[in-house]
Amino acid sequence: MHRSIATVSLSGTLRQKLEAVADAGFDGIELFEADFINFKGTAAELGRIAGDLGLSIDLYQPLRDFEGMPEAQFRRSLERAERKFDLMQAMGAPTMLCCSNTSPLSINDPSLAAAQLHELAERAARRNLRVGFEALAWGRHTWLYGQAWEIVKQANHPHLGLILDSFHTLSLKDDPAGIAAIPGDKIFFLQMADAPLLSMDVLQWARHHRSFPGQGDFDVVGFFEQVLRAGYTGPLSLEIFNDIFRETPNRRTAVDAMRSLLYLESETRQRLAKPAVAQQVTLFDPPPVPALSGLSFIEFAADEASAATLATLVKQLGFRRIGRHRSKAVTLYRQGEINLIVNAQPDSFARERFEAHGTSVCALGVRCGDPLAAVGRATAMRSQRHDSPVGPNELRVPAIVAPGGNLIHFVPEALGANGLYEADFILEDQGAGANDAGLQRIDHVALGLALDQLDTWVLFTRAVLGLEPGESLELADPFGLIRSRGVANAERSLRLVLNVSLSQRTRTARTLSVTGGGAVHHIALSCSDIFETAAKLRANGTRFVPISDNYYDDLATRIDVEPALLSRMRDAGVLFDRSPAGDYLHIYTESFEGGLFFEVAQRVGDYDAYGALNAPARMASQAQD
Numbered sequence: 001m002h003r004s005i006a007t008v009s010l011s012g013t014l015r016q017k018l019e020a021v022a023d024a025g026f027d028g029i030e031l032f033e034a035d036f037i038n039f040k041g042t043a044a045e046l047g048r049i050a051g052d053l054g055l056s057i058d059l060y061q062p063l064r065d066f067e068g069m070p071e072a073q074f075r076r077s078l079e080r081a082e083r084k085f086d087l088m089q090a091m092g093a094p095t096m097l098c099c100s101n102t103s104p105l106s107i108n109d110p111s112l113a114a115a116q117l118h119e120l121a122e123r124a125a126r127r128n129l130r131v132g133f134e135a136l137a138w139g140r141h142t143w144l145y146g147q148a149w150e151i152v153k154q155a156n157h158p159h160l161g162l163i164l165d166s167f168h169t170l171s172l173k174d175d176p177a178g179i180a181a182i183p184g185d186k187i188f189f190l191q192m193a194d195a196p197l198l199s200m201d202v203l204q205w206a207r208h209h210r211s212f213p214g215q216g217d218f219d220v221v222g223f224f225e226q227v228l229r230a231g232y233t234g235p236l237s238l239e240i241f242n243d244i245f246r247e248t249p250n251r252r253t254a255v256d257a258m259r260s261l262l263y264l265e266s267e268t269r270q271r272l273a274k275p276a277v278a279q280q281v282t283l284f285d286p287p288p289v290p291a292l293s294g295l296s297f298i299e300f301a302a303d304e305a306s307a308a309t310l311a312t313l314v315k316q317l318g319f320r321r322i323g324r325h326r327s328k329a330v331t332l333y334r335q336g337e338i339n340l341i342v343n344a345q346p347d348s349f350a351r352e353r354f355e356a357h358g359t360s361v362c363a364l365g366v367r368c369g370d371p372l373a374a375v376g377r378a379t380a381m382r383s384q385r386h387d388s389p390v391g392p393n394e395l396r397v398p399a400i401v402a403p404g405g406n407l408i409h410f411v412p413e414a415l416g417a418n419g420l421y422e423a424d425f426i427l428e429d430q431g432a433g434a435n436d437a438g439l440q441r442i443d444h445v446a447l448g449l450a451l452d453q454l455d456t457w458v459l460f461t462r463a464v465l466g467l468e469p470g471e472s473l474e475l476a477d478p479f480g481l482i483r484s485r486g487v488a489n490a491e492r493s494l495r496l497v498l499n500v501s502l503s504q505r506t507r508t509a510r511t512l513s514v515t516g517g518g519a520v521h522h523i524a525l526s527c528s529d530i531f532e533t534a535a536k537l538r539a540n541g542t543r544f545v546p547i548s549d550n551y552y553d554d555l556a557t558r559i560d561v562e563p564a565l566l567s568r569m570r571d572a573g574v575l576f577d578r579s580p581a582g583d584y585l586h587i588y589t590e591s592f593e594g595g596l597f598f599e600v601a602q603r604v605g606d607y608d609a610y611g612a613l614n615a616p617a618r619m620a621s622q623a624q625d
């Protein structure tokens with residue numbers, strides 16, 4: 001497909017935007033008029049700059065408040081359109097977007113709208129240009145694609161067609177199924193946008209909260225499917241009005257944008273394969289999402305001093321040192337199936353991360369049936385592969401760079417529990433240590449993200465790792481709000497929690513300002529009896545965040561917990577959540593350097609969330625310390 005993006009979707013000057021989207025592999029742009037009006041240069045110069053970058057200018061937009069106007073306004077608008085046609089010819093843009101009228105002067109008469117659009121198309125035809133008519137969700141008399149299509153049909157001019165924008169259709173919950181019946185060659189342009197489900201004024205929603213396909217809640221795949229069923233073969237473009245993207249570095253936005261189109265194409269391709277549709281366009285076909293089965297290891301970046309602090313901490317958490325690396329200052333700790341690696345090797349990737357972010361998680365190891373296929377999927381979806389230097393007799397497990405710069409290693413399932421570690425480490429006694437507290441697996445890893453990293457992570461985890469996002473929740477810290485969203489694979493063996501602070505003053509925000517964002521904020525480890533495990537951890541010297549008595553009084557009023565269980569939880573400081581599927585019991589350790597802390601969790605039944613509603617109890621307690 002010819003992949004395009006509206007200039008309004010990115011930050012920067014027009015030239016910077018063009019360079020970023022060209023480098024991300026786009027074929028063309030939609031030129032948003034304001035970007036041109038403020039551009040220092042002529043239309044012809046802009047056309048040359050775009051051409052030199054390998055970009056076509058696919059659309060000039062928008063012409064507003066045009067159709068269905070009283071004669072005097074209509075004549076003036078035609079003149080305005082002629083001046084814009086001059087520009088389009090000079091820059092080489094073939095199509096103009098005319099969006100449905102929002103003016104109180106406009107007349108509710110589809111025949112008048114059709115006649116005036118016919119005249120506009122006739123003017124465009126004289127210059128061999130085309131006009132596309134788009135229904136804005138807040139248009140005064142035309143707000144549905146079906147209404148716009150009736151007008152285009154009635155106007156009946158070869159240089160007038162329809163422009164579709166998924167936002168307008170999906171935000172109004174209009175059914176896109178009717179699109180398939182529109183002749184594909186009468187659809188002149190396709191704009192795709194996703195968005196989170198919000199209940200707010202549709203214009204505000206459209207102008208501030210759109211996101212790339214795969215970042216929001218709309219069925220963008222179902223929409224694109226209908227457009228392809230219509231036989232559309234034109235550009236696939238992104239038109240994203242988003243306040244955060246307006247300030248996010250545009251190189252990152254451009255890569256996210258490209259990833260979102262590749263994801264949209266590949267998902268839609270699969271949808272079309274079911275009742276097979278003769279494909280008139282080539283849709284991106286990456287390797288399938290990898291089958292992932294949980295986290296094998298978490299690697300910390302440290303120096304000598306913080307490696308010693310970490311050693312004490314993880315021993316208190318019941319871990320035993322079971323190996324030293326064959327050639328590097330790297331130590332392996334284990335408990336149950338959990339491997340923690342502390343990497344204090346100078347001149348290494350880990351040391352670079354330590355220098356930049358302090359003691360922090362620098363890599364995750366994900367178990368995977370076919371690591372090379374997983375890396376193939378990731379690079380197809382525009383993630384970078386990372387190859388670290390390997391010493392003699394060491395294994396190289398393929399890795400990719402996650403947003404923010406940490407690594408994700410794909411650990412071959414076939415290596416079993418010890419294969420990877422036997423190759424790289426001199427293993428010592430592997431039995432459970434005397435301080436073993438019954439921690440079994442890595443339940444989830446929670447990341448603290450800067451506000452502009454959340455959408456990037458949602459798309460990365462979906463498109464690259466095949467994870468599904470859960471509910472988006474807002475949680476109160478004493479100093480501001482946190483937005484939290486879990487992402488997990490279908491089997492729920494791999495879970496991440498994405499947290500962003502909506503305020504500058506929360507604990508998460510302060511951690512971010514130390515670590516630069518995108519850092520692991522806590523690590524949740526699972527056990528089968530939280531009371532036994534917590535008692536053991538306390539005996540080992542682990543300190544937990546204390547929970548107010550008021551929490552338990554309230555809990556008893558909210559949930560019908562057995563009194564004996566309630567009093568055990570109160571005594572142990574264990575938090576509780578119940579869903580119809582099961583229960584979640586959890587407790588948080590005090591944090592150490594850089595703000596990182598651990599959570600101990602016990603899932604009962606098929607509980608599928610993260611106890612997020614208890615996070616305010618933790619955050620308030622941490623604040624009162």
Ligand SMILES: O=C(O)c1ccc(O)c(O)c1
Binds near residue numbers: 062165206239
């Ligand atoms: O918000 C707007 O004005 C606007 C303009 C052009 C579009 O294509 C659109 O979807 C919205």
Ligand SMILES: [Mg+2]
Binds near residue numbers: 134165191239
């Ligand atoms: Mg649009």
